Amino acid sequence: MLSYPFMQNAYMAGTLIAIISGIMGVFVIARNMSFLTHTLSEIGFAGAAFGIFMGWQPLNGMLLFTTISSIGVGELGAKSSRRENSITAISALAIGLGILFLSLADSNASYATGILFGSVIGISRANVVQMVILSVSVLVVVMVIYRYLKFDSFDPVGAQVKGLWTRTLSVVFLVLLAFSVSVAAQIVGSLLIFILLTLPAAAAKYFAHTVGKMINVAVAFSLIGVWLGLYLSYVTNWPVSFFIAVIEVIFYFSALVYQRIRA
């Protein structure tokens, strides 16, 4: 299987995606941003469709849309109760725009399904290189601001008292999230990207009690999901995102059951 270049690319990209998602996911969960992550992926879909319409790489369209909107959401303020409804409205607009751009672009339908559901065969070596650059940038920034991010995500009251620049932090975090969503969507597809960015971390919470360990567990869960998903997809020819979704859901519910049994 790994003698095919497209599978090599898929495994390389998948590994990166799993690592980034596991790390970012822990903060997404701590900051209660599952819903927002879902919306960002829909915005990513609109961006990718726009990219195709413009004749760019879909990833670039995605980066453009998700980054701009993540900064916009940061401006909406972290605690506004209006935020949830605004986000729903933005989602609706994003999906509408995505559909419009796709129908305006003279591309075939497989492009659209690729964006929405992800694909294994669509990943070129050039894609992988770009994804490596993006992922490494996300990782480096997370490393540098790790302690601030940890404090602000796991104890916003304490971080505020400490005088951390919490507003700036949340915008920086959203931009990192935009990058992660765009990278991850390449394999999993924008419909299911929030799975990798939420479920492994949500499950990890029940097995680990330090931020570092939660990250390890979440990365492990998403790596297993991606690697196994790619393999099963190769063997059965079914979509990879289906397998990833099922595997991560199993992890999540096992974690809940584990928690019940222990309590």
Place this chain on the structure above:
Amino acid sequence: MTESLLQLKHLSFAFPDKLVLKDLNYDLKRGEFLSIVGENGVGKTTLMRLILQELKPTSGTLRFIPNRQAVPVGYVPQFRNIDAEYPLSIQDFVGLNFAKIGVPWLTSKERQRVNKILAETKLFDIRRRPLGQASGGEKQKAYLAQSLLDKPSLLILDESTASLDPVAKTELLDLVKQINQEQQLTVIFVTHDIPLARHYADHYLFLTPGQYEAGNISELTNEKVGEMNDA
């Protein structure tokens, strides 16, 4: 104990629909243990938020000596959203306060400091327990431990002892008092518990709607404060 740490001059604060503090003057000295009392809704927490610079005075000034940067503040707030599923261990929660640019993990020196403060707050034996599963009193101790971690010069306790049993209350305040005396930690203790205030504080600030009174703690009596709404 004559050096000032924080000076409030003609400090007033109003929410859009409500005047909360009016022309407040107070000179908080380094190493002072000040108790702030007053009925519910009189503006105690608001005053703390002004000190933390979460709110800006409507008029008057609030000045740290020599400046805000030189006065690290620890704050144990009245409310904190830690639910039963909160995953971090007490140890990891306390260590969050080492927030600076640096290696992602805590250095051995930092871990030693965390362990020391856990021992002092009597949390060392339960340090691996998820904070979400700790009792109310244990949570309060963890908040205190976190705020003491980076050796603040000013510690603000906003009704931090209200949910504690008598023994835990004494334990917690004995510790605070000890650091107050040994290391000149300045303490602002917001409470409804007059006997407790009398036992630990040097001075009091008694807020009433639109007015206030300050003085030596021995002058603070139950009669003066009158019927307090809760204990």
